[in-house]
Every structure is written in structure tokens, then in C-alpha cells.
Amino acid sequence: MTAWSYGPSGGKLHASANLRSGAWVLAAAFGLAACAPGKPPLTRSAGNPPSIRVAPAVEWTYDVRVQGPELAIEATFAATTATSLATDDDAAPFVAGVEIFNAGRWSPAIGQEGAWSAPCLASGCRIRYTFALSKAASTIDSVDTAMAAGGVIVAPPSTWLLRPAASSVEGRMRFRVEGDGFASGMSRSAAAPEFFEASTFDIDAASFAVFGPFHTETVRSGSSQVDVAVAPSGLAISSADVKAWVARAVTGVAAYYGAFPTARTLVVVVPGKGADTEGETLGDGGPSVVVRVARGLTASQVVDDWVVVHELLHVTLPSLGRQEAWMSEGIATYVEPIVRARQGIVSAERLWSDLVKGLPQGLPEAGDQGLEQTHTWGRTYWGGALFCLVADVRIREATKGARSFDDALRGIIATGANVESHWSIDQFLDVGDRATGVTVLRDLYREMGLAPGTVSLDALWKRLGVQIGRVGAVVLDDRAELASVRRAITSPQLRD
Secondary structure (H helix, E strand, C coil): CCCCCECHHHCCECEEECCCCCCEEECCCCCCCCCCCCCCCCCCCCCCCCCCCCCCCEEEEEEEEEECCEEEEEEEECCCCCCEEECCHHHHHHEEEEEEEECCEEEECCEECCEEECHHHHCCEEEEEEECHHHHHHHHCECCCEEEECCEEECCHHHHCCEECCCCCCCEEEEEEECCCEEECCCECCCCCCCEEEEHHHHHHECCEEECCCEEEEEEECCEEEEEEECCCCCCCCHHHHHHHHHHHHHHHHHHHCCCCCCEEEEEEEECCCCCCEEEEECECCCEEEEEECCCCCHHHHCCCCHHHHHHHHHHCCECCHHHHHHHHHHHHHHHHHHHHHCCCCCHHHHHHHHHHHHHHHCCCCCCCCCCCCCCHHHHHHHHHHHHHHHHHHHHHHCCCCCCHHHHHHHHHCCCCCCCCECCHHHHHHHHHHHHCCCHHHHHHHHHHCCCCCCCHHHHHHHHCEEECCCCCEEECCCCCCHHHHHHHCCCCCCC
8 A cells, every 4th residue: 555645735645555456546535736836945136134934823723622432622713814614525524513702602603515604704713613533433434534443543633623714824723632542643833832733734634643542652763753653452463563563664764865854753553454554644734654454464474564664755755746646656666675675674586576577567558648647556656666767777877876766865855855845846856866966857757757758678677687587586687787786776885
């Protein structure tokens, strides 16, 4: 299972997929806008004082109390041009008792078609309501909105927080939750640490949150912290096994980059319903991952599972637009086995064997319009991975081994960007190319992103020394033209 990043106003809603079976299930409505491009640097004329961007004030504040199966919520909103309140469409039926405090008393708000009239928003507004969290989780049963699993409920704040509808002014929102058993991937407020805080633009695709008696483990890597919330029931592995699983993935990703690049990440681990482990990532307001563990997955089997590495790679890189799902998924698909090969978990032979089997699914077919326009499962995942492999080989050739695709990604994260950041594809390509000193990413984007440029895999395998035997087994030939490039791809050595 895997994920990609896009959403309303540049948020991160993700698609789920299983690379083994080719099943592809969208985790969010397809009517979502692409990510907004990253903000350009401030510019000024010579002699002018530097521009100072004043941080938006806190516009929305929520106090949330867990009361058994329900949430009791009070909220205060600053003056806005909005005149109604809304939440996610699927969650609206579980909102009840909406009242507005006006003229010294509480009065019922008028609700219609999933929205509540709130004319008081023009001068600022205070409201209260309840949200039937348990009922929503059992009824909706979707990880993106509300889901119950293993004794906990996963539901991002976009599900249970009413907010001004169609608000176009960026401000800050913060919330706090009273009651035991709550965690969110959103960042804590620096001014009020008991609150979680983010931009109001982040709410529609806010980071995952979990309610219930979960067990908490903490994985540290340098200055980075990964909090792991483990469901209390339904897993065949212990909390210690889960921690070791996540720690192994964090260590591998940190080794690939040189350091794990996010300050804090939340990973929620719950039992899944199927035979495959699935993962999903949300990043607005703070990085978070939900992993739904395959039925009966044991501690020995989890050593070979790739899902957590894949999702943590999504966490580390900036979110791209909907059109560039192929880049987000391609990177995670290509880099994940490299991370594990450098840890000694996956052999070089197995890595190349899996690429030999998988990459043909990413080749263009009749009518293809390039990776930017052809969004089939094969082109999104394996087509994106093929782009990454070809880019890796070309960068290594052009720089005589001095730089690689690794360096392009390291240059991107060196900007401080991660899944919380909203980048355009142009920004992504330009920063990556600057890090390698060549224009391979931009050139290849023209060939494969904007056109159905194909790749002769047979010729590529021959140059790399990847020989395919009669029964499909891979034999690595160290006499091949680019054998040193092939070996370097799975080498754990970092370059300066």
C-alpha cells in the first residue's frame, strides 16, 4: 500500500495502492485541486529594508472534550466573511446540537444540507456542538474520515471540527482535547503547548489523529522523534515488535538521507482487515502515517515488510500536485527497496529482480500522453519508479559517479521541506537539479513527464549487468558497462 499527496488548497489526501496485486483504491475524492506551488522568496529593491511577513493571528480556537462515544466541542471564530459552518461532507450527519452564543444566550443554529447558518461570523462567533465519533467511525469506516480498529478510532480533525465554510483568508487554528488517549500528527503550539496548531488552510486535509487506549512508543533518530501509537488489540505482534519495525524503517531512511529530516512524525499502527499491510500518509499541520497491519502478521514476517519505509519516504519529501502523483509514488516505489538493500534486509539480486518484474508495468502504452497526463496505476507507480531509475543512472553517468538521485533528494530536504510543504513540480525539479549540478531531472521530465518517452529496458539491463535467467532469476554481471553504477545504487556509502 502506498500514498500520494494532494488536496484542497494544496492539502495532502492520498491514494492507497497495493504494489503486489495492482489494486488501486482512491482514499479521497477526485474533485480535489492540485497543490499550490511553494511561495517564492521575498524580493526587494536595493536599499529597501527587508520585508517582514507578519504571522497570521489565531482565528479559530477549539476546546474538545471526550465524553464516552461523543466529542463535546466549543469553538470561537474571529470575524470573517463566511456566513455558515461546515465539516467534511461524510461527517456532517454526525454533528448535532449546533448552538451559537449571541446576545448573552445560546440559540440553535439552522442546519441545511450539511451546513449551519452562522451570520454572527461577520463580527466573530462562539459555537458549541457534539460529534458522534464512535458512530461515525463504525458507519463511515474510512481511514480518511473516521475508522475504528483494534480498540481505537482514527479520525483527522477535518472530520470533527466545524469551521467557516469557503473561508479564503489564511489565519491560524488551534485545538486542544481533554480526556485520556489522544494523539495528533499536528504540531504543538509554541505559545500554548496544550494546543495543537496549524494554518486554517491546513484543516481540510489535517494530519491524522487517534482516540482511545493506545500504547505509545517513541523512536528517536538524532534530533527527530517518531511517536508510535499502537492499537491495544487485534495485532499478532507486540508493541515492542511494532517499535522495532518502525525504528528499522526510520534508521534506514535516516541513513539514506544522512539524517531523518522531520522534527516529529506520528505513526498510528492498527489491525487491518485484509491479507496485505497498508499505509497512508497525511501531512497538513504535521506529518502522520496510519499503518493497517495484515491479519496475522508475525514479528518474523514484519522484518521483510516494506510499507513503513515507503510511507516514511512520503513524509520526508514536499507534497506535489495531483498531476505529479507519479513523482511522489515513483520516488517511494524506487527508493524503498534501495533503503532496505543498504540495510542488508534486501539482497541486490532481489532488488533488481523486483525491478525487472515491476518496471514493464510502467512503460507507456498506445494513447499515452506522458506521466503528467496518464494516471493509470502502472504509470503512476512503476512509471514513476522508471523515471527515478533512469534519472539515477543518467546523473551518475553525467557526473562520473560524483552525484546521484540520492543527492537530488538530499538537496530537496536540505531546504527544510517535507510533506507539510507545498511545492510545484518546477520547484522540485530545479532544486533537485541544482543539488546534482546537472539538468537530468528537467530533461527527463520533458521526455517522460510531458511526452510518452519510452525506455528500452532490455538495453538498460544489459548496460547495468542485470541478466535474466530462464526461470526469471536475476544474475548480476560485474563485467557490464555500468556495473559500477548498479553496485553504487545499493551501496550504503554517503557522498559529500
